[in-house]
Amino acid sequence: xxxxxxxxxARGPVLREPANRVSPQAIPFWTVSALMGxxxxxxxxxxxxxxxxxxxxxxxxxxxxxxxxxxAHVVLMPRIRYRVHRWEVTDTAVHTREGWIGRETxxxxxxxxxxxxxxxxxxxxxxxxxxxxxxxxxAAGPITVDCLDAETARQVVAQLxxxxxxxxxxxx
Amino acid sequence: xIPEPGEGYVRLSPRKLLLDPVKAVGQMVVPVVIALVGxxxxxxxxxxxxxxxxxxxxxxxxxxxxxxxxxRLTGTQIQVRSxxxxxTTSTAPLDRVRSVDLEASLLHRVLGLQKVQIGTGxxxxxxxxxxxxxxxxxxxxxxxxxxxxxxxxxxxxxxDGGRAADRTDVPWSEQAVAPVVPPPPPAAPAVLLARxxxxxxxFAPFSLGRLVLLVGGLGVLSQVADELPIWNEETATSxxxxxxxxxxxxxxxxxxxxxxxxWLIVSVAGYVLQWWxxxxxxxxxxxxxxxxLVTTRSITVEEAKVRGVEITEPVLMRVVGGAELSTLATGxxxxxxxxxxxxxxxxxxxxxxxVLDRPGPxxxxxxxxxxxxxxxxxxxxxxNALEVIVLLAVGWWWFELTWWWLVAVxxxxxxxxxxxxxxxxxxxxxxxxxxxxxxxxxxxxxxxTVLETDGIxxxxxxxxxxxxxIGLADLTATTAAGxxxxxxxxxxxxxxxxxxDRATPGLLTDFVEPARTPA
Numbered sequence: 001x002x003x004x005x006x007x008x009x010a011r012g013p014v015l016r017e018p019a020n021r022v023s024p025q026a027i028p029f030w031t032v033s034a035l036m037g038x039x040x041x042x043x044x045x046x047x048x049x050x051x052x053x054x055x056x057x058x059x060x061x062x063x064x065x066x067x068x069x070x071x072a073h074v075v076l077m078p079r080i081r082y083r084v085h086r087w088e089v090t091d092t093a094v095h096t097r098e099g100w101i102g103r104e105t106x107x108x109x110x111x112x113x114x115x116x117x118x119x120x121x122x123x124x125x126x127x128x129x130x131x132x133x134x135x136x137x138x139a140a141g142p143i144t145v146d147c148l149d150a151e152t153a154r155q156v157v158a159q160l161x162x163x164x165x166x167x168x169x170x171x172x
Numbered sequence: 173x174i175p176e177p178g179e180g181y182v183r184l185s186p187r188k189l190l191l192d193p194v195k196a197v198g199q200m201v202v203p204v205v206i207a208l209v210g211x212x213x214x215x216x217x218x219x220x221x222x223x224x225x226x227x228x229x230x231x232x233x234x235x236x237x238x239x240x241x242x243x244r245l246t247g248t249q250i251q252v253r254s255x256x257x258x259x260t261t262s263t264a265p266l267d268r269v270r271s272v273d274l275e276a277s278l279l280h281r282v283l284g285l286q287k288v289q290i291g292t293g294x295x296x297x298x299x300x301x302x303x304x305x306x307x308x309x310x311x312x313x314x315x316x317x318x319x320x321x322x323x324x325x326x327x328x329x330x331x332d333g334g335r336a337a338d339r340t341d342v343p344w345s346e347q348a349v350a351p352v353v354p355p356p357p358p359a360a361p362a363v364l365l366a367r368x369x370x371x372x373x374x375f376a377p378f379s380l381g382r383l384v385l386l387v388g389g390l391g392v393l394s395q396v397a398d399e400l401p402i403w404n405e406e407t408a409t410s411x412x413x414x415x416x417x418x419x420x421x422x423x424x425x426x427x428x429x430x431x432x433x434x435w436l437i438v439s440v441a442g443y444v445l446q447w448w449x450x451x452x453x454x455x456x457x458x459x460x461x462x463x464x465l466v467t468t469r470s471i472t473v474e475e476a477k478v479r480g481v482e483i484t485e486p487v488l489m490r491v492v493g494g495a496e497l498s499t500l501a502t503g504x505x506x507x508x509x510x511x512x513x514x515x516x517x518x519x520x521x522x523x524x525x526x527v528l529d530r531p532g533p534x535x536x537x538x539x540x541x542x543x544x545x546x547x548x549x550x551x552x553x554x555x556n557a558l559e560v561i562v563l564l565a566v567g568w569w570w571f572e573l574t575w576w577w578l579v580a581v582x583x584x585x586x587x588x589x590x591x592x593x594x595x596x597x598x599x600x601x602x603x604x605x606x607x608x609x610x611x612x613x614x615x616x617x618x619x620x621t622v623l624e625t626d627g628i629x630x631x632x633x634x635x636x637x638x639x640x641x642i643g644l645a646d647l648t649a650t651t652a653a654g655x656x657x658x659x660x661x662x663x664x665x666x667x668x669x670x671x672x673d674r675a676t677p678g679l680l681t682d683f684v685e686p687a688r689t690p691a
Contacts, residue, residue: 012666013673015633016685088683095683101637107672108630108650109679137502140657141630141650 015105018088018095026085026147029127030078038070087145089156091163094134094143106143112136116160118153125150132156181242181253185305187283192234194279243301250290250316252299262299268292270477272313274462274470276306281468288312317456317472362455366512366523368447368463375494375514376443377436379486447513452523459499459527461511473509477501479627479653480608481524482508483534485517487595487616495520499527500623500654507654524622533608533622538601544642545600545662550593551638557589592616602647602660602671609649609675611660623658625675627651633668647672 042063049055049063081100088095094113097105113134120130130153135142148156241254250269252262271291280286285303292298304312448465459478461471480500489495497512497520511527512520524534561582568578592615599619601612609628611621632648639645639662647660647668660668673680 012670013684013686014666014669015680015683018683090682093679093682099634103633103635103640105633106630107632107680107683109676112629136629136650137652138629138650138656140632140648143630 018086018097020087022082022085022087022145022147023129023149023152024082025127025129025149027078027082029124029129029147030081031074033123034074034077038074042067042070085146087148089159094160096143096145098144098146106141108134108136108141108143110160110163113160113164116157116164118157120150120153130154132160134160179244180246181244181251184238184241184243184301185285185303185308186238187285187305188238188303189231189234191279191283191285191303192237193230195234241301245312245315245319250299252301264290264292264299266316266319269316270474271458272316272472274309274313274468276464276468278466286310286470290316313470313472314456317458362453362460364451364453365459365526366450366452366515366519368450368513369515369519372494372513372515372519373440373443375489375492375516376439378488378492378494379439379443379496379514380488383435443513450513452511454526459511463513471509473499473501473511475527477653478527479651480621480623480658481527481534482619482621482654483517483520483524484614485618489514490618493517497524498654500621500651502627502652507652507656528608528622530606530608533603533605533610534620536603536605536610538603538610538612538620539667541597541600541602541644541663541667544644544664546594546597548639548642548644548662549597549600550590553589553593553596554586557585561585600661602663604671604674609658609671611649611658613659613661621654621658623649623651623653627653628676631672631676631680633665633672635665649675 045063045066049059077100081098084097084099084103086097089110091110093107093109095105095107097103114137115135117133117135118130119133124130124147128150129147130150131147132145132153133142134144145153145156236256237254240256241252243250243252245251245266248266250264250266254260254262269290269292271289273289273291274286275289276286280303283303284306286306286309287303288301288309290299290301301309301312303309445465447463449468450463451461453460453462454475457475459473459475461469461473463469478499478501482498482500483495484498485495493516494514495517496510496514498508498510501507501509512523521534525531528534561578564581565578568575596615599612599614601610603610604625607625609623609625611623613619613621628649628651630650632650633645634648635645643665644662645665645668647663649658649660649672650656651658660671663671669680669684673684
């Protein structure tokens, strides 16, 4: 699978996808996060529709459309995202791909990595997940690997810190 | 006699004793005058108390910083002590000194003083010495920049005898730190890269940066105009009848010509004030810029930290063949430093090539991104215009205005969007030339960004849904220099990957897969 659309074949080499998928637990995690956000939105719209007097008839249709879109988002987004999100750490570089409508591929050489952070929110802990963020000297360069299972995240952080500690450079 | 601070520390210029009181008086003149007037009306018996306070107060306030601020240069560091009750000591290792900027306001210049700011690459943490005598400030700058080079050399190789360099130009440093100073290397001669040419003044009106100032000024003026006697109601009504009798077009014309004349004066005056006596010099491995008529500036950028340049041709300047040049550097407070005033494109290119040390990246033809990218550029601009038109249409429908206006405005917007789309595509392009990544961009301004490939510290390939349909991508090279990213927009995905692979050999090798053959 490449990133080129169906009607166009790339005439040169393209990037292959990174080797590893994120944790399967990411699907329920993303579903729950999306559900929480969308539920608030739809509930707000329904409340406005019910409480504001004299709303025109088509407002109900708008609320219905919003609810359908939210449902589609909650069902489809996590599954598509799980297929897209991938990551790989080699001895020389960090490579990730993310997105669900668009695609974003990031590559940074390990010799230029400055900090390695791992983060675990309350909801992520519930699903046994953790994220890793690798920063370089550029504000445009941070690479986040979302939703690894916590154990893998620990190993990757240890691996990255070991490699970066071995390189001596001011990384600019 | 006031005791010397000792331990090799030296004071700022004694003329600071004049500078600070004058500054203090300048700030306090209004309240002091009010106080004096108030007192002179009442009893005069307080005068013997008040007058000494008014005279001595500023003197003491001015003397305190001079008495308590000391600085010294050791073999490896510059140290500044200051403060009356809270003593602070700022220390910067010499090999971390990235920039030494000199600045002098009108008052500084009358007194022959200069303010020295030493940047160490840490954001917002600059050591300021306000003020030194101008020759001392120059000498300190020279010493800091040459020592930095020495310190950098010392880190890699032992310093050999550079004692030949004669340093009579730094009297303050001899008494202060002569025993611990490592011998500086013989200074390379300064090379003049550019100096002001007053024929460049023709570009001033085409550079719109100062328009904001002018509009602000007009705002203030309109406030004042209310107070003017000519604008009472009678003159206003008679002026109105007069106005309706004559052609409105004539009034508009006069206003337009007036505004244009005002703009000419403001832009030219601003250019002269800012770029008077402009010189760009390369010395001690740094680029050194000096300019200014009233307030003089002196900016130093270390060349080892310059990772690239950016040449900008705003749409109006393009018409008259002008351009501006900035350097992209790492580790300075603001990575993008404008090093040339608006000047002919040829000059900007020549200086840019001198900074890059190689010809090519600034003049080479860029690789075009092809018809799909052109379609994309048009589509993007037209979509923006359509969004605005829809918003306008809603407004028109709400306020029940005539549709004729909407059609006219919408048509104008669409034409503008088409022009913008075509211009965007024409500016688009990329190249890899002599170890430099070149990216062309900009909507109305033509911007060419050149970045040393050594300065690239990562890649981002992003594709929106639309871009995926037609196989295009935005390629971003991340860097620590300048704006911290260089964007190659709407390039074919395989071309983007090939470009990234060639720019940073080895980094992508593991991740590249060969093209699939068409089934």
